[in-house]
Amino acid sequence: MLEADLLEADMEREADNVVHEAKPADSSGxxxxxxxxxxxxxxxxxxxxxxxxxxxxxxxIGQFLFPSRKKQHASQYVADLQSFAHGQSMTYVSPAxxxxxxxxxxxxxxxxxFIALSSVCxxxxxxxxxxxxxxxxxxxxxxxxxxxxxxxxxxxxxEANQALPRYQLHVENGLLFIDASTxxxxxxx
Ligand code: FES
Numbered sequence: 001m002l003e004a005d006l007l008e009a010d011m012e013r014e015a016d017n018v019v020h021e022a023k024p025a026d027s028s029g030x031x032x033x034x035x036x037x038x039x040x041x042x043x044x045x046x047x048x049x050x051x052x053x054x055x056x057x058x059x060x061i062g063q064f065l066f067p068s069r070k071k072q073h074a075s076q077y078v079a080d081l082q083s084f085a086h087g088q089s090m091t092y093v094s095p096a097x098x099x100x101x102x103x104x105x106x107x108x109x110x111x112x113x114f115i116a117l118s119s120v121c122x123x124x125x126x127x128x129x130x131x132x133x134x135x136x137x138x139x140x141x142x143x144x145x146x147x148x149x150x151x152x153x154x155x156x157x158x159e160a161n162q163a164l165p166r167y168q169l170h171v172e173n174g175l176l177f178i179d180a181s182t183x184x185x186x187x188x189x
Pocket of ligand 1: 121
């Protein structure tokens with residue numbers, strides 16, 4: 001009889017504990033976990049906002065310091081191969097005034113027959129011209145000279161190893177095209 005009473009008392013105590021654990025943590029009806037979550041939520045939101053804000057600011061500064069420019073490239077017609085004789089040269093000029101000399105140095109009919117080089121001397125910016133009799137580009141300002149590939153062979157450009165900038169060309173259906181930014185090159189009339 002005593003044992004039955006003790007067993008019954010233990011069962012009541014355990015049932016009471018279960019009910020006690022399931023009870024809300026406070027009088028407002030919130031559990032501990034829910035209250036912690038609600039307390040931390042504004043801080044997390046503020047942290048996320050700060051990170052996003054700093055990220056946008058860094059992106060803005062990056063674009064300001066290193067602006068990206070999209071250059072549009074296109075093939076531009078230069079000449080008919082039939083009408084561009086060996087030893088002849090012609091000039092293209094950019095909208096900004098940069099001049100490009102296209103010269104025919106062979107007669108195989110391939111793109112290797114042609115060379116397109118900037119006509120601005122890399123020494124001090126004078127205009128170079130093609131001398132077919134000497135097979136070179138010559139700069140009269142300080143007697144600078146360049147081979148047909150634009151490599152320096154005399155004068156200050158040779159001493160400073162300054163070559164003429166070169167442009168890509170290609171041949172299609174017997175026509176010569178120059179590959180360059182449309183912002184930079186237009187045909188000289
Ligand atoms: S500018 Fe051409 S050699 Fe000086």
